[in-house]
Amino acid sequence: MDKNEEEIAAQNGNLEESSSTKDGSICGYESLHHLLSVNLKPHLYKEVSRLLIGLNCGKPLELIALPEAAKALSSKHDFDLQAFSFDADKELLREPQVVRVGLIQNSVALPTTAPLLDQKNAIFQKLKPIIDSAGASGVNILCLQEAWMMPFAFCTREKRWCEFAEPVDGESTRFLQEYARKYNMVIISPILERDVNHGETLWNTAIIIGNHGNIIGKHRKNHIPRVGDFNESTYYMEGNTGHPVFETAYGKIAVNICYGRHHPMNWLAFGLNGAEIVFNPSATVGELSEPMWPIEARNAAIANSYFVGSINRVGTETFPNPFTSGDGKPQHADFGHFYGSSHFSAPDASCTPSLSRYKDGLLISDMDLNLCRQLKDKWGFRMTARYELYADLLARYLKPDFEPQVISDPLLHKKSL
Numbered sequence: 001m002d003k004n005e006e007e008i009a010a011q012n013g014n015l016e017e018s019s020s021t022k023d024g025s026i027c028g029y030e031s032l033h034h035l036l037s038v039n040l041k042p043h044l045y046k047e048v049s050r051l052l053i054g055l056n057c058g059k060p061l062e063l064i065a066l067p068e069a070a071k072a073l074s075s076k077h078d079f080d081l082q083a084f085s086f087d088a089d090k091e092l093l094r095e096p097q098v099v100r101v102g103l104i105q106n107s108v109a110l111p112t113t114a115p116l117l118d119q120k121n122a123i124f125q126k127l128k129p130i131i132d133s134a135g136a137s138g139v140n141i142l143c144l145q146e147a148w149m150m151p152f153a154f155c156t157r158e159k160r161w162c163e164f165a166e167p168v169d170g171e172s173t174r175f176l177q178e179y180a181r182k183y184n185m186v187i188i189s190p191i192l193e194r195d196v197n198h199g200e201t202l203w204n205t206a207i208i209i210g211n212h213g214n215i216i217g218k219h220r221k222n223h224i225p226r227v228g229d230f231n232e233s234t235y236y237m238e239g240n241t242g243h244p245v246f247e248t249a250y251g252k253i254a255v256n257i258c259y260g261r262h263h264p265m266n267w268l269a270f271g272l273n274g275a276e277i278v279f280n281p282s283a284t285v286g287e288l289s290e291p292m293w294p295i296e297a298r299n300a301a302i303a304n305s306y307f308v309g310s311i312n313r314v315g316t317e318t319f320p321n322p323f324t325s326g327d328g329k330p331q332h333a334d335f336g337h338f339y340g341s342s343h344f345s346a347p348d349a350s351c352t353p354s355l356s357r358y359k360d361g362l363l364i365s366d367m368d369l370n371l372c373r374q375l376k377d378k379w380g381f382r383m384t385a386r387y388e389l390y391a392d393l394l395a396r397y398l399k400p401d402f403e404p405q406v407i408s409d410p411l412l413h414k415k416s417l
């Protein structure tokens with residue numbers, strides 16, 4: 001390349017970079033998989049896919065044909081709709097245990113300057129056709145994104161956003177209970193919770209609504225971020241519900257809320273309690289976490305022999321007053337781009353392509369839960385885990401007089417000749 005060509009290439013690079021941050025696309029493509037499928041020759045794409053998203057039972061994931069009604073809703077309301085199927089090997093003594101699972105990602109519906117009630121109601125309206133599409137597709141378990149009923153205002157530290165908080169049996173739950181009954185569906189609803197029985201304190205909570213519209217239980221986010229603009233500790237405390245697994249009509253499920261995905265032991269604990277599917281409803285932005293996003297959930301699925309459903313918001317949320325965080329950056333009024341990219345990971349290391357990086361979406365997967373035990377039998381991660389070694393280390397680590405087990409080279413400070 002001569003100097004002129006280099007300059008043009010650099011300019012193009014900058015243009016592509018700025019276009020990807022402006023509209024949320026990746027150089028005009030909805031997702032990494034879309035970019036690769038359009039630009040690679042079919043045989044190359046096949047091979048890249050094998051390496052990037054793995055094979056399930058030795059073959060690429062199959063697409064599911066969805067009913068016209070579900071597809072019509074996606075065209076009319078302009079949300080991404082994709083559906084895949086994870087297989088398991090046939091067993092002699094157990095029937096397949098196939099469940100259909102859905103994940104919804106969405107942007108907020110009104111500017112954050114609108115009256116709070118209007119903002120919430122507009123999100124409800126926006127979600128209706130997406131939930132109906134899940135219902136029309138026969139989804140058994142549906143999970144929404146973190147704090148789905150409000151903008152992710154925790155960056156601001158302003159207390160007025162606390163008004164969005166609701167009790168476990170509040171209006172968001174009632175809204176979803178109708179759908180749970182209508183579609184015989186388990187729904188996971190992550191909200192900002194106000195605990196009215198305990199001094200009206202706030203929590204970041206996922207409510208599990210059973211397929212009869214009943215509330216099965218709740219789980220409160222265990223790990224609170226203190227990174228970048230995620231000033232969430234201003235609003236609520238670390239959860240006090242442990243690592244519950246909810247036995248539902250469609251399988252044993254658990255919820256690892258957002259930042260908890262960076263903590264391998266959090267994932268482990270849900271696995272030890274018997275989860276078959278762990279949902280990770282999230283709100284995270286590209287600049288901070290995008291390279292981690294496809295890795296952590298997938299690793300958790302492999303290490304714990306369960307399925308993971310990862311959901312992230314989409315879009316950019318701008319707030320009325322500029323705010324700062326502890327990272328020394330100048331004050332700003334938006335959080336950055338929530339990059340969507342929701343996807344499923346399976347215990348055999350395969351995963352689905354991701355939903356759009358900038359559009360609302362519904363991702364559906366059939367999964368045969370028999371795959372969980374098949375992978376435990378094949379790889380033996382539970383049996384080889386040596387939990388007693390780690391229990392012992394952790395017990396010692398928690399003591400004030402703990403000393404790290406480090407063996408220093410006695411010649412460490414010897415000068416080389």
Ligand SMILES: NC(=O)NCCC(=O)O
Binds near residue numbers: 230259284285
């Ligand atoms: N909502 C939340 O916990 N976000 C933290 C950022 C991240 O974990 O990527």
